[in-house]
Amino acid sequence: MLPDGRGVLLVDGRSGSGKTTFAERAATLLGGAVVHTDDLAWHHDATAWDDIALEHVIGPWRRGELVDHRPPGWAAQGRDGSVTVPEGVRVLVLEGVGAGRASLALHADVVVWVQADRDEARERGLRRDVELGRTRAEAERFWDEWMTAEEPFLAGDRPWQRADLVVSGDAGGWVVAPGGPRS
Template sequence: MITLPEVETVQGTWAVRDVRLVVRRLLDAAGDPGLRPVLVAVDGRSGSGKSTIAGRIAALVPGSVVVHTDDVAWEESFFDWDALMAAHVLAPAREGAAVTYRPPAWDRLGRSGAIEVPAGSTLVLVEGVGAGRASLADHYDATVWVLSDEDERRRRGVERDVVLGRTPDEAADFWDRWQSEEYPFLADDRPWERATVVSCGTPGLTGLAPSDEDVVVLTSRT
């Protein structure tokens, strides 16, 4: 059984679906985008499995690009980065223009590279906590909300930060600090209510057993 925050209420029955059907639903939501890419937000709480699902979707659509909100938010506020994302990534991408963007902190702190969306991209997936927030919703054609068990999210998040070099105590402290901002932000914004598709990032806890070609989704949303 999946344990969720009290504020996060979703309706429907979990079911196994071929991931290609989910991709088709997302692309169909865009209608005919013309010469621009389809723009999809992949949102969910930290450690929910957003990057995994975004990667699986991208692998099925040639010309896809995944943009991570963590790159725009790097060395910025946890959640006060939406204006940067809108102006420098989503708006030009929606016009079909190439994106090569270095957020202010990248220049200030000497981070190399850039966030890039090549011209001619077919699908842009913006992945991260807050990707589908209300202030950015008009830029997207569709949104995926990835819902996962609370305890498993925490285990993943702490384990990920230990791999990145934090001690277990440091990773746990960072997780708690992040959650202290994530919870009120999401409770206020409620992006799951705008989702085109609600997917499960901890499918084993639903009692279902999807294959490598499947995802678990709420049938009321698909």
């Protein structure tokens, strides 16, 4: 973290790995606020939202400015509200697939990769989507479509290689191990 006690924590991992749960727990422990990359990418682009994160979330927060941004997909689709970070927050937690990408890791104090068994992560993601109102078939179609963007992105960027910490998101609790040096 920075000398003034403020910091940016990026939480990355495959879909269904447990990123959101870890990010929310970390934010609670650290007095932080979570911004979900899914909100930045909503009806925009599954993987090309890092410019939005830098320009409208990380940059303003680092400068001590108010973060209150309505992403382009929200405006285009008529979604109410905006992405906000409460004033006085000491730790900004950005979580989602691709949060630990090279372009954002340069602006972070800590990068975490949440690792989980792929089959377990898939089942967890499908359960979550069904709980949100999709049928199982709709959830499976959405998952498979999402993987066509996620898999090549992660294979190319390899965010786990720059993680400061690797966390197990598999059932049975959290196991934390130091990551490798950032590249």
